[in-house]
Amino acid sequence: MPMIHVVGAGMAGLACAVEIVRSGRAVTLHESAGQAGGRCRSFHDETLDRVIDNGNHLILGANPAVFSYLDTVDGRSGLVGQVRAEFPFVDVTSGERWTLRPNAGRLPWWIFSPARRVPGTRWTDYLAGLKLARAAETATIADCVGNSGPLVKRLWEPLTVAVLNASTEEGAARLLWPVLRLTFGQGEAACRAYVARRGLGPDLVEPGVKYIRDxxxxxxxxxxLRGLNKAGRRIEALDFGAESAALAPGDSVVLAMPAANLVQILTEIPAPLETRAIVNAHFRLDHAVQLPGNNRLLGIIGGTAQWLFARDDIASVTVSAADKLAEIDAAEIAERLWRDVAIALGKPPSAPPPVRIVKEKRATFAQIPAALAKRAQPRTDYENLFLAGDWTATGLPATIEGAVLSGQRAATLALANARR
Ligand SMILES: Cc1cc2nc3c(=O)[nH]c(=O)nc-3n(C[C@H](O)[C@H](O)[C@H](O)COP(=O)(O)OP(=O)(O)OC[C@H]3O[C@@H](n4cnc5c(N)ncnc54)[C@H](O)[C@@H]3O)c2cc1C
Structure with a gap:
């Protein structure tokens, strides 16, 4: 039986290998690290004595590829989601609190309701968002929605940094629009936020590894992987340094690694190499973390922290588009973020509780207009070589959904090659 080699066991490589074994074909998944998951992983932290994720990961109702992956590996119960989409916010400068509540159905009448939309905005302010639908490839979010006013500060900016890991000033309009269309454009159920119940490792990654092995x-x-042996338009062998794997006729390879690793192996592929950082702070409190409306997340405006997530006694803060913050000393980051968290949780100012700071300096590729044309197609010039990864040309931002979708698409191509 033809063998399909998948290189890289992040969410793209895992989803790819899961699809291949589901079709009854042979797969070998090769991973350079000692564990699967890549940028989506859990680990035990000694200081906190808790299993934490490298970063908080949000999955949305409008992420069908993720749900299909989880259904295949029998892992859907690992996600915990909102019963109704609602996004509580606090402005830590003014103390103001509100909750954004999209409505069911495709007509977004929530923008007409002062109780559901962002305070201080008029429904007509939201119409600027429609400009994203027809944005040029060179346009940023700010080119479409402007760069000032309460709606930019309280909706477009937090949404853009969360989805694109970029500010409105630099984020590519062409990448935000598909997310808006698939979430707010479909109604409340598509906007519901889901998180891993126990952690990314136990709930998203390990069920995939188990399914592949089973x-x-x-x-x-x-x-x-250190190199590829090529002969004409075919890959003949994979070079792993001390060992190599020869490819028989009908065998294929899927490279599911970040762009920076790929270009070391395939120098001819264009790829978006500029990246942006995400910083996470995990604080361990001496009680379970309670957020408004029993939500698992809270948007923070007007401070350094951007999103606060609650899991048991861990309050985790995410700061995206965080290249400058990532250069600062961890203790200083903890002080700054705890100031915002204390206000958000209604606590008096104090020294930070036990904390772990995780800096992911290359969290995603820079999702700016100049990067769009550099996203690689899954097919290559080699008949038995395919590409996957969140940075490839999925039409979606660099998210778990994009990674899983890219892996599933590459699996379809490799399976078709195995059948030829
Ligand atoms: C802090 C943080 C927060 C995030 N938040 C969200 C969120 O809320 N929602 C969301 O949807 N997405 C989020 N993301 C993005 C999401 O994590 C990524 O889009 C996704 O995990 C990328 O998966 P991937 O498989 O494409 O790449 P990776 O996870 O990078 O996997 C690639 C794998 O290839 C391996 N590899 C590299 N080179 C080689 C080689 N030469 N040989 C063998 N193996 C190799 C690597 O070790 C790695 O395991 C976040 C990312 C970070 C870092």
Whole structure:
């Protein structure tokens, strides 16, 4: 039976290998690290004595590829989601609090309701968002919605940094529009926020690894791909340094690694190499964290913190588009973020509780207009070589949904090649 080699066991490579074994084909998944998950992983932190995620990851109702992956690996119960989409916010400068509540159905009448929309805005302010639908490839979010006013500060900016890991001033309008169309454009159920119940590792990653192994696939850790042996338009062997894997006719390879790693192996592929950072702070409180309306997340405006997530006694803060913050000393970051969290939780000022700061300096590719044309197609000039990863040309931002979708698409191509 033809073998499909998948290189990189992040969400793209895992989703790809899951699809291959689901179709009854042979797969070997090669991963350079000692564990799967890539940028979406959990680990035990000694200081907090808790299993934490490298960063808070939000999944939306409008993420069908993620749900289909979870259904295949029998992992849907690992996600916990909102019963109704609602996004509470606090402005830590003014103390004002509000909740954004999209309505059911495709007609977004929530913008007409002062109780559901952002305070201080008029329904006509939201019409600027429609400009994103027809934005030029060179346009940023700010080119479409402007760069000042309460709606920019309280909706467009937090939405853009959360979705694109970029500010409205630099984020690509062409990447935000598909997300708006698939969420707010579909109604409240598509906007519901889901998070991993226990953590990304146990709830998203490990069920995939188990499914692949249970269905006869191989998962090899500590295996770094160093090069490809090519002959004409075919890949003949994978070079792992001390070992190599020869490819028989009908065998294929899917490279599901970040752009920066890929271009070391395939120098001819254009790829978006500029990246942006995300900083997460995980604070351990001496009680369970309670957020408004029993929500698992809270938007923070007017401070350094952007989103606060609650899981048991851990209050986790995310700051996206955080290249400058990532250069600062961890203790100083903890002080700054705890100031915002204390206000958000209604606590008096105090020194930060036990904390772990995680800086992901290359969290995503820079999702700016100049990067769009550099996203690679899944097919390459080699007949048995395919690409996956959140940075490839999915039409979606660099998210778990984009990564999983890219893996599933590459699996379809590799399976078709195996059948030829
Ligand atoms: C802090 C943070 C917060 C985020 N928040 C969200 C969120 O809220 N919602 C959301 O949807 N997305 C979020 N994302 C984005 C999401 O994590 C990524 O889009 C997704 O995990 C990318 O998956 P991937 O498989 O494409 O790449 P990766 O996860 O990078 O996987 C690539 C794998 O390839 C391996 N590899 C690299 N080179 C080699 C080699 N030569 N040989 C073998 N293996 C190799 C790597 O070790 C890695 O395991 C966030 C990311 C970060 C970092």
């Amino acid at each position: 269905h006869g696939g191989k998962v090899c850790f500590g295996r770094r």
